[in-house]
Amino acid sequence: MxxxxxxxxxxxxxxxxxxxxxxxxxxxxxxxxxxxxxxxxxxxxxxxxxxxxxLPPGRAALADAVTGLLRFAGIVIATSPDTARPTGSPSPLPGQQPAALDEAQRMVRFPIRLPAQLGPPEQVLVADPDGTGTYRVATLLYRGGTLRVDAFDGRLDPVFQKQANGPGIDWVEFDGDVAVWIGGPHPVSYVDRTGTVRVETARLAASTLIWQEGGVSYRLEGQVTKPEAIEIAVSLA
Structure with missing residues (x-):
């Protein structure tokens, strides 16, 4: 040539x-x-x-090595077969408090988008304020709190730290965006704006879709299938 x-x-x-x-x-x-x-x-x-x-041979080893180093949409994802599952009731995220939707919108730097597939949230939470009273995380709760959409300032990294046991972490794509799907229960803890891991917030999360759009990072978590999660994510308006 x-x-x-x-x-x-x-x-x-x-x-x-x-x-x-x-x-x-x-x-x-x-x-x-x-x-x-x-x-x-x-x-x-x-x-x-x-x-x-x-890398050692085998798809599982490749997935473990990649996700062990991956920071995607402000979230650190790691796989570990011996990760201890959290016990007891987790404490709320730092500074978490309920707020009306319009009030919550004034308390965060990013637009709070609602999934048309789910409609208005049953409850809205904000968490992790800075010194000016601006909050880092907005959470929309549905189905009695068993389905949640967390949105946070994607410019701050990391936010949620996950340990996922075994396989089940997949890359998915929708509307030109790349997302991470975790298809089963996994421990999740919060890393605050100072970089401190809040172990006391650790809980067992359901299936989760993670993506980033317009400088904002999102976590959709609940008892939903991958296609259902993608439909909800696409309907954000």
């Missing part, structure tokens, strides 16, 4: 095309574009080769 490139570039230097406007320039541009695409391909191939070289 390199020899062909050199020959075509040499040909473009003396090529005369009186009936076509600046074909030589277009040939050079096409060759440049092809070289850039090939460079990206080689870089991607090298990255894949590096990952394969340093």
């Amino acid at each position: 390199d020899d062909l490139d050199r020959e075509l570039r040499g040909l473009s230097a003396w090529l005369e095309t009186p009936d076509a406007p600046d074909v030589a320039a277009r040939v050079r541009a096409r060759l440049g574009a092809r070289r850039r695409r090939r460079w990206r391909y080689y870089a991607a191939a090298a990255l894949v080769a590096l990952v394969v070289a340093v």
Whole structure:
């Protein structure tokens, strides 16, 4: 391919095309574009080769290694077969308090979007205020609190720390957005704005969809299937 490139570039230097406007320039541009695409391909191939070289074989090992380092939408996701499951009742998130929807909107920096699939929330919570009284997290509760949508300022990282036991963590895509789906119960604890892990908030979470959109990060959690969760996420307005 390199020899062909050199020959075509040499040909473009003396090529005369009186009936076509600046074909030589277009040939050079096409060759440049092809070289850039090939460079990206080689870089991607090298990255894949590096990952394969340093990871033990098996899809589960690859998933464990990737999710063990992954920070997505302000959330740290890790897999660990021996992660202890939380016991007892978790304490609320720091500074958590109920608020009317319009009041909650004034208390956070981001727009609170409601899922049309679920309608108005039964309860709204805000949590983790800063020194100015601006809150970091807004939570919409449905179905007696068994289904929740957490929204938080995606510019702050991390927020929720998860340990998911075994397989069941998948990448999904909807409306051009990439999301993470955790298809079963998993321990979850909160990492506050100072980076402190709030172990006392740890609880056993249901299936969860995590994504980021417009600088805001979202967690949809409850007894829902992956298609149901995606439908709810897509209906955010």
